[in-house]
């Protein structure tokens with residue numbers, strides 16, 4: 001009996017590595033501390049009511065961003081482990097098997113569980129405010145999307161201590177990910193973690209597409225809509241077309257592993273190239289899905305901090321839509337070397353290069369917006385200015401990679417690693433940071449310390465260039481990606497050493513940012529944003545108090561032009577808006593909280609866990625729970641309520657410090 005338990009436990013829990021024992025202990029301690037604190041301060045009800053069951057888009061957005069920061073920590077630790085291993089030739093700090101796990105979880109976590117939720121968090125917080133809406137189109141679905149993401153992320157992360165991490169790279173190419181070569185449960189965690197959160201992402205795409213098309217304030221024609229919602233719209237279109245491909249691809253891989261199908265196993269009559277085509281038909285649009293919203297954020301910030309209308313608004317809109325369509329036509333540039341032939345390679349090389357045109361248009365528009373503007377350089381603007389050169393270099397090396405014959409040299413070398421980190425960190429992550437600093441006062445009602453923010457910016461940037469510029473050279477010197485170690489004879493070590501120092505500087509930058517937030521919370525009284533408009537903004541979100549009341553707009557704004565709030569300020573009519581006439585107030589229709597999303601996501605988690613371990617006794621109740629949640633929800637008619645005028649008056653009076661006449 002005891003032996004049986006021992007045998008089960010040694011297969012179930014990951015054993016034999018001190019790092020992982022350390023993780024086990026810290027997970028237990030942190031969990032215990034959280035449970036203790038919540039119980040001691042009697043906060044369980046508050047947590048459930050105010051956060052876990054909330055359908056307020058602003059709160060859901062904050063939870064997304066919090067989760068993204070936690071994941072950035074995890075993904076960052078993975079990155080530092082890899083860089084530590086590669087700093088000196090012949091190091092054996094990480095064993096090869098472990099190294100495979102680390103680069104796999106690093107890539108998956110950074111893209112799917114850090115960048116995506118960070119982006120969804122910004123969508124949630126800002127899109128309804130910018131288009132003058134009171135919520136998203138489907139508030140409960142929105143909460144469900146968040147909890148599915150969360151369940152998927154937790155499932156994926158659990159593989160670290162239970163069962164073992166996936167190790168077939170962030171896109172899990174067969175045959176590495178097939179059962180025969182990868183018999184553990186790591187790849188199953190990969191499949192279900194991504195599958196569950198991916199369904200959430202697809203629903204977010206649909207939700208925001210409908211929100212933007214249907215819920216704009218009266219008068220806001222599409223061509224009067226700010227650029228951030230436009231970038232969200234183009235990103236959502238790409239989500240809606242690409243995520244179903246991901247779902248299908250992972251389902252096929254699952255059937256191969258679980259049910260002995262042979263979609264991708266060569267000796268069973270399947271074809272791994274099929275997988276590679278499918279996964280990149282999702283994977284390439286995915287990188288544009290995450291970068292387009294960053295373009296939207298930069299556009300907002302550039303025009304606010306240059307005190308000018310965005311140059312070439314319409315060309316910006318068309319550029320984004322063209323990019324989101326073109327992104328579906330280039331996927332095969334990821335495997336030029338895999339024998340598609342010259343004709344196919346040429347098509348994909350040219351279509352890839354075409355993307356540089358609309359992207360170039362955008363860069364010039366940002367520069368022209370700044371030209372002769374009255375520029376102030378606060379942290380959001382600083383990130384934007386830092387982004388432009390970084391993204392230009394990243395984009396140019398991307399064009400180099402798209403030259404098919406040259407790619408035979410660059411392919412899977414460190415040149416590629418440097419390129420994609422340059423566009424992903426310099427474009428996506430810098431963009432989201434800019435957005436976070438820009439909209440922070442709107443989210444929490446106070447501004448963050450600029451001084452610490454500037455230090456963080458410089459550490460990120462200097463660290464970035466020190467880390468990734470040497471990697472271009474290393475790539476040209478022949479260092480391939482995913483190598484765990486190399487000899488002294490290669491002559492690669494000085495550059496690798498510099499690269500590791502750069503990574504450490506970025507680690508310090510992250511710590512500075514966390515400190516900046518803690519510092520901001522501690523001293524929030526000193527930095528209160530009492531105006532609701534700390535940057536002298538141009539768009540609707542700045543016309544309401546910070547943080548926004550839960551119904552957002554007491555009276556829905558009437559939009560007349562692009563940058564409506566700015567124009568109203570210029571004409572001096574915004575003061576009237578601050579004194580809301582009582583007759584204009586009407587009871588506001590709002591959605592009620594719902595426990596369904598978190599419960600349903602919990603059921604998905606159990607079902608996924610059951611699939612991973614082939615435990616039908618857990619999978620079946622999990623799936624049944626999902627079905628019951630759906631049924632119960634479809635018979636629930638008690639989903640909304642009205643906020644009475646009296647309550648609106650009191651809230652507005654308290655927030656705006658004005659009386660309503």
Ligand code: HEM
Pocket residue numbers: 076079080082083103104106107108110111114115168169170171417421424425429467481482483503506
């Ligand atoms: C912040 C500093 C970062 C450092 C120092 C870093 C470092 C690394 C290293 C050393 C590798 C492995 C290269 C190899 O041996 O194959 C890697 C791979 C990767 N990184 Fe990062 N990274 C960072 C941030 C990010 C971010 C922000 C993202 C995405 C949002 C990202 C996405 C990826 C992906 C997708 C891979 C490929 C994984 C694979 O080969 O399957 N990284 N990174």
Ligand SMILES: [Cu+2]
Pocket residue numbers: 283284330331333334
């Ligand atoms: Cu691509």
